[in-house]
Amino acid sequence: MNVLRKILLPFVPFYYLVTWLRNKLYDIGVKKSTVYDFPVLVVGNLSVGGTGKSPMVEYLITLLRDKITLATLSRGYKRETKGFLLVRPDAKVRQVGDEPLQFKKKFSDVIVAVDADRRNGIATLRSLTPQPEVIILDDAYQHRKVKAGFYILLTPYYDLYCDDIVLPTGNLREPRRGAERADIIVVTKCPSQLSIEERKKIEYKLAVKPNQDLFFTTINYGDNIMNVSEARSVSSLKNIHFTLVTGIANPTPLVEYYTALGLKFDHINFSDHHNFTDTELIKLSALEFIVTTEKDYVRLSSSISEKKLWYQPIEIKFIENSDFFDVKILEFMNSII
Template sequence: MKFLRKILFPVVPIYYLVTWLRNTLYDLGIKKSVAYDFPVLAVGNLSVGGTGKSPMVEYLITLLQEKTQLAILSRGYKRKTKGFRLVDVLSEAKDVGDEPLQFKRKFPNVYVGVDENRRNGITNLRTLHPKPDVILLDDAYQHRKVKAGLYMLLTAYYDLYCNDIVLPTGNLREPRQGANRADVIVVTKCPVRITDQEKNRLQKKLRIKSHQSLFFTTINYGKELIGVSGKRSLETFKNRTFTLVTGIANPKSLLDYYRSYGLLFTHLNFADHHEFTTPELKMLENAETIITTEKDYMRLVDTISHNNLWYQPITIQFIGDKEGFNSRIFKYVENNL
């Protein structure tokens, strides 16, 4: 795969030009974006994945759900359906996508919708009763047909967008200057003990603009796994071998954590949002114990019969100035309601 990306380097200037031209047309108003008179927040990244978007969306849901009538809108990546669908706790990942289903099952009182056409999705969500007054767009940074009121851009500490180039050789969906559209930039997956000097270095390296706010987060791994038969302490999996299944963009942080915890496992690594084949599902059914990510669990729990299937919960933790972040979000929402 790395070799293929290298030989495709001549395509990089073409991809760069096409995405740059598209953004320029939107920036100049030649291509039209639709803005709204209520709060619309967009969370996304420049890279193709691995920035910790899902736990950030869940943090925002927790932050806003008590004070607003909140709705989440996603395209429902890799679902087998088209058009607008309102996600239910009984929905299946194949119909609505794994991440939207994860959000709905964790936050059942929040509207979750999927639509590849975000304008259409917003219109449909606003017909619900009670009507949502805040809409959170999941993975919509490049969806320029909708103009969000606040853009949040995530970038992983070990894989900063400023060190990357566009597809197909790099991992960026658009040129680095696309970061200028962001109102809030969050460096995710940071070392817990990141210093103020390192934060200042990153601020200069990312060329943070005067209108932008920069924050830093790290990952918290829950000490209890959740599965079909309840909860179980991660400690109980020590001194026994299990199968770790990951279908995410970058499992490095999870692997490092489990190894540092002294866990013994066989790692089955699949592509992000991997659609498991029948032979793969049969193989997994024969595994004694399976631990996976929450996103992968949403795809597996309804497709295999396994009494020892667990997922690793994760949350984000701000490293300094959590209140500054919360205040920035609340201020935007309150000023636009």
């Protein structure tokens, strides 16, 4: 915890009270939420920073895209535009945000949109032809103006929400009891070998309710690094010294993964969703070989030579019970459609 956050500790009760009161007004119906008669799923978290929302959204897209007409809706964090926009594969990051553009480039058949006003975004999506039958809301757990039919709450193994406090000293966007709104809680970024005993301890710490299901996932790194036209094995990186460039909330797992493989690299780290300046892009373009994350690749690929720039694909892997997770999602979807 940095010094500034410690100094701001007296403001924590005020932030707690404001966010608790806001939630309470929605819970008792004083503030109104819009309810939908078609499947709306939320993927979100209680904390700021990276909890693995994008890989979870991509997992859901892969699960559902062949079954129904699917759309995703994000706010388009750090975009320079306003209002509702449909994301095209040739869009610029500054227009739609990095993660929505990543979704569209990877899943061109899925409707991807951005709108900070989720109610307006949902209404606009439903006016399209073909009309999306299911909408996935990315990072909308605190967007109480919308009452989704299903909530997936993510919390990283190394930073469980039960061990944290609200902003500005902690990282929680709202009090921990907000987790009670979740239908499913997923502990992300776990060690691949997580014992049953430790899982039970985490379940107890999180105070999972009888009506909630708990899952554990780990990060699965692809065997190949990719660019727009090629793939090469990660093991081939042992023959070169490269630069790892990251602009994500927590690059530590990727750094540790490459270190464990015995790879030799320099690491240049930027803040999450970093907007690269012209000066930074010129310096990066001068490097011989760059490996980055998929999200960063979306932001860098238009400025750095394809031959120099590669990205490391990742996906989530359930430690167990992935079939049960899929069943819960499909049961919800089929109960409304």
